[in-house]
Amino acid sequence: MAGKPKVAFYWCASCGGCEESVVDLAEGLLDVVEAVDIVFWPVAMDFKRQDVEAMPDGSILVSMINGAVRSSEQEEMVRLLRRKSRLVVAYGACAQLGGIPGLGNQFGREQILRFAYQDCPSVQNPDRVQPQPQSHEDGRVATLPGLHHVVRTLDHVVPVEYSLPGCPPTPRLLNQAITRLLSGDLPPKGSVLAPDIALCDQCPRKDSKPTDLRLDEFKRPHLTRLDPQKCFLAQGLVCMGPATRGGCEAACVGGNMPCSGCFGPTSRVKDQGAKMLSSLCSNIAATTEPDIDRTLATIPDPVGTFYRYSLAGSLLRARVPENAKR
Amino acid sequence: MTAQTTTEAASGAAGSWEPRLVAFFCNWCTYTAADLAGVSRMKHAPNVRIIRVMCSGRVDPQFVLEAFAKGADGVLIGGCHIGDCHYVEGNYKAVRRVRMLRRVLLGMGIEADRFRLEWISASEGEKVKLVINDMVDKVRALGPLGLPERFQAWDQELESLKRTVEAPLAEAPVHGR
Numbered sequence: 001m002a003g004k005p006k007v008a009f010y011w012c013a014s015c016g017g018c019e020e021s022v023v024d025l026a027e028g029l030l031d032v033v034e035a036v037d038i039v040f041w042p043v044a045m046d047f048k049r050q051d052v053e054a055m056p057d058g059s060i061l062v063s064m065i066n067g068a069v070r071s072s073e074q075e076e077m078v079r080l081l082r083r084k085s086r087l088v089v090a091y092g093a094c095a096q097l098g099g100i101p102g103l104g105n106q107f108g109r110e111q112i113l114r115f116a117y118q119d120c121p122s123v124q125n126p127d128r129v130q131p132q133p134q135s136h137e138d139g140r141v142a143t144l145p146g147l148h149h150v151v152r153t154l155d156h157v158v159p160v161e162y163s164l165p166g167c168p169p170t171p172r173l174l175n176q177a178i179t180r181l182l183s184g185d186l187p188p189k190g191s192v193l194a195p196d197i198a199l200c201d202q203c204p205r206k207d208s209k210p211t212d213l214r215l216d217e218f219k220r221p222h223l224t225r226l227d228p229q230k231c232f233l234a235q236g237l238v239c240m241g242p243a244t245r246g247g248c249e250a251a252c253v254g255g256n257m258p259c260s261g262c263f264g265p266t267s268r269v270k271d272q273g274a275k276m277l278s279s280l281c282s283n284i285a286a287t288t289e290p291d292i293d294r295t296l297a298t299i300p301d302p303v304g305t306f307y308r309y310s311l312a313g314s315l316l317r318a319r320v321p322e323n324a325k326r
Numbered sequence: 327m328t329a330q331t332t333t334e335a336a337s338g339a340a341g342s343w344e345p346r347l348v349a350f351f352c353n354w355c356t357y358t359a360a361d362l363a364g365v366s367r368m369k370h371a372p373n374v375r376i377i378r379v380m381c382s383g384r385v386d387p388q389f390v391l392e393a394f395a396k397g398a399d400g401v402l403i404g405g406c407h408i409g410d411c412h413y414v415e416g417n418y419k420a421v422r423r424v425r426m427l428r429r430v431l432l433g434m435g436i437e438a439d440r441f442r443l444e445w446i447s448a449s450e451g452e453k454v455k456l457v458i459n460d461m462v463d464k465v466r467a468l469g470p471l472g473l474p475e476r477f478q479a480w481d482q483e484l485e486s487l488k489r490t491v492e493a494p495l496a497e498a499p500v501h502g503r
Contacts, residue, residue, distance in 0.1 A: 072487065075484065075487050076487050076491055079487055079488065079491040080491055083491070106433065106434075148483055149480060149483060150480050156481075157484060269388075270388055270392070271387075271388045271391055271392075273430070274386070274387035274388045274390075274391050274427075274430075275386070275387070275388060277387050277423065277426050277427060277430065278386055278387045278388075278423055281422045281423045281425070281426045282383070282419035282422055282423055284422055286422070287408075287418055289421065289425065292421065292422050292425050293425055296422075296425055296426050296429070299426075302426060302429050302430050302433065303430055303433040303434065306430070314391075315388070315391040315392055315394075315395040316391055316394065316395060316434050316436075316473070317395075317477065317480075318434075318480070319433070319434050319435040320434065320435030320436060320471070320473075320476065321435065322435065
């Protein structure tokens with residue numbers, strides 16, 4: 001046990017898909033287990049928090065942490081792992097940019113709790129019970145983690161050395177990352193461990209992308225018969241390819257679905273949503289404000305479209321609450 | 327003047343708050359108009375920092391968001407009238423982006439009056455004055471946006487665990503690789 005480098009996996013606010021992507025290494029996982037000691041992996045192995053606490057600081061070579069940080073429990077585990085690890089990798093879109101859970105930043109915490117425990121049509125909760133950080137029953141005290149006011153990316157909470165993008169990252173990228181980190185030849189701090197070029201560059205359909213799109217309306221994939229060969233933008237669909245990092249091997253495009261942006265921006269871009277909005281909207285055909293608005297109205301949810309995976313990590317981070325104005 | 331207004335804005339909570347606007351003016355029309363307003367000795371509210379860009383079509387939505395994120399209370403974009411763009415269609419691109427960006431900003435709780443696009447030609451010095459004064463009044467009525475302070479306030483909830491969990495980092499790693 002002494003010789004092998006130690007690796008930990010942890011999950012925060014995530015769906016479990018990132019854990020699945022580790023298993024997707026298939027028999028490659030055996031090589032990983034051969035090369036490293038997995039010292040902590042709640043989804044697959046029976047190590048507890050005390051085991052991590054007992055480790056010397058800095059004794060884990062790398063912690064791969066997926067999921068956004070939404071609760072005090074997640075924050076605490078992330079801080080603990082940071083202390084025990086020499087390298088921390090934000091694994092997947094949620095840890096890197098907030099991901100789908102980050103869309104919760106369009107709403108206040110109380111608004112979310114009220115909807116989930118009261119107003120949601122499928123909820124029956126006549127006593128209006130809501131989870132409390134502390135509750136008393138039969139003389140005993142039960143505690144729950146607290147829900148933070150906003151969803152955070154991993155690097156909003158602790159310093160992060162690297163990010164592995166994707167929803168989830170591909171087994172190929174994970175394999176390359178592990179090999180690189182074990183080799184000791186470390187990339188510069190802050191690197192995203194994927195190619196630094198827009199997806200369009202790697203897209204099998206790039207030859208059918210016109211220079212001037214001149215769009216009149218945006219179609220939605222579930223209401224449209226999609227041409228399996230032609231550039232999605234040329235078909236009038238929102239495809240995030242121009243503002244999204246490549247490295248996914250154009251998996252969605254291969255399945256005849258437009259890119260929704262899970263790999264985040266390239267290193268030249270600060271705010272993926274703004275950059276995509278910029279590229280897409282400047283390419284519509286309309287020239288007067290009413291016509292422009294009519295075309296743009298065919299994108300019913302701009303925040304959810306342009307920031308689907310990156311809202312928590314965006315420049316604005318979260319919605320400014322109405323009642324908080326000073 | 328810059329130093330003075332910066333400290334004013336920083337002491338916002340004390341009641342001495344002044345709106346802070348960032349303006350992106352196109353080199354060929356609106357910036358020249360602002361220059362004309364200057365040489366004509368027109369007076370407008372001193373709350374605006376003007377940044378000259380070559381074209382309103384050069385204003386990346388990221389610039390607007392970053393201005394808000396770094397403390398602007400309002401962002402103004404000025405360009406040539408439609409049909410007058412020095413680069414033929416830069417202002418068309420600007421208005422298309424602005425129409426969508428406005429929806430995104432509303433979705434993120436930033437009021438419509440904090441973000442404005444105006445066409446101001448090189449001869450319209452008077453319009454520069456009117457637009458700036460009007461926008462300063464409207465933003466003043468809305469109050470401070472104060473995103474940097476807001477971000478800080480949000481992150482206060484991270485302070486307690488930071489102290490308890492991360493405190494003893496002194497123990498240097500001696501084992502392993």
